[in-house]
Amino acid sequence: MSKETTKETTKRTAKDNSNRSKITKRILLGVAIALVLMYIVFLFITTNFMGNNNIVTETAYHSKAYDIVESRCMVVRDEEYLPSGSNGVLVYDVTDGDKVTADGVIATAYATQEDVAVIQQAEALDEKIEYLEMLNSVNASANVGIDTINGQINERLIAVMKGINTHDYAGLSSVEQDLMTSILRKQILTGEQGDISDKIADLKTERAALGSPASVGTVKAGSAGYFVSKVDGYEKTFDVGKLDEITVEDIENAAPDDVDPEAYTGKIIKNVNWYLLCPVTADEATALSHADQTVKIRLPSAIDGEIPAKIVRVNSFGDSDRAVAILQCNYMSDALSKLREENIEIIVNEYEGLKISKSALHDDDITYTVSDDKDNEIEKTERVQGVYVVYGVELVFKQVVIEYSGDDYIICDPQPQDGALLNGSTVALYDKVVTEGGDLFNGKLIN
Secondary structure, eight states: OOHHHHHHHHHHHHHHHHHHHHHHHHHHHHHHHHHHHHHHHHHHHHHHTSOOTTOEEEEOEEEEEEEEEEEEEEEEOOEEEEEOOOOSEEEESSOTTOEEOTTOEEEEEESSHHHHHHHHHHHHHHHHHHHHHHHHHHHHHOOOOHHHHHHHHHHHHHHHHHHHHTTOOTTHHHHHHHHHHHHHHHHHHHTSSOOTHHHHHHHHHHHHHHOOOOEEEEEEOSSSEEEESOOOSOTTTSOGGGGGGOOHHHHHTOOOOOOOGGGEEEEEEOSSOEEEEEEEEHHHHHHHHTSOSEEEEEOTTTOSSOEEEEEEEEEEOTTOSEEEEEEEEOOOOHHHHTOSEEEEEEEEEEEEEEEEEGGGOEEEEEEEEEEOTTOOEEEEEEEEEEEEEEETTEEEEEEOOEEEEOSSEEEEOSSOOTTSSSSSOBOOTTOEEEEEOSSOOTTOBOO
């Protein structure tokens, strides 16, 4: 082969290699550009359609909210002092808050403290004998299996725990007694507790040996009403017949009369209705004046829960920035019978619905269909307030009807009145409502 031929071959080989290199570079460049474009498209889709965007949700639960007026109230009743009227050591026949009749026996007097101790011991034995006799008669007359008794024990144990957890101490004594009865019945049925007839006989012997000390007098109620064993000097401070004249200054300047507690057995609340005098601001007075006459009140330091009351009047005076709201109540208990100055919460309005954080609220467009005068369907779009709810793998915008707005949450109506919703859809119980997230819109796909 000649030198010229060899050179030409070498040139062609170099040229071919150069062309292949250029083609390879172009292919690699094209692939790189394609990958970049694919990545950009991927980012766009994941960001705008499939992305989570750090979405945070909360569950819509049923809740309540209240408009509350708080005050420091003065309790006023139609009260009558009950003089002691008898020498000796008194044993009360009634407890605070009990209803009594005119001339009903309030307390019995005995000559000495030793006589009182005997009376109290005798009463305790009488109660125990009565209880055991009841238990004995029930076991003798009822054919109850051990499984039934175990079921009663479980139910009553749960009732005791529920009473403790809910602070329902008023009814706890009765529930505990029922529980002890079931436990004793089980012990008798299983033989763990012997025949209680012998125990009853021993208690009756012990009771007979105590005897019954003679009383030296009684204290009777002068009027029918509710009994309270203590006096505090405020009994005559306000006249329940002149409540419309009471001012805030009257309440603030109220002072007790100087009374000798030893001179009185207690007092009688003569009327079933009693009153709460509540100093309030002018704005609160306006709210109470426009509220329903029947409201609920809370007296946290005295009782648990709420009790009903009635707004009987609101005393406003000229351009004063304070007023007196007067509420009437007819509930009575040991704790309520002793109230005088207490913190009170007046529930003016109560709202029920679904509780949602305010951060979940957004404005978005809703498209809905209406009919014109000729029954032609027309689509309309309107911007409304609502929330985004996670529905499967997408977001759904739902209009809300706000019943109550707090500092950081709202209460929504889960069943608004007809016409309140443009497309008939609103947030529902247990919906996963979006509280945080970027670029939210109806129909957005999420991971």
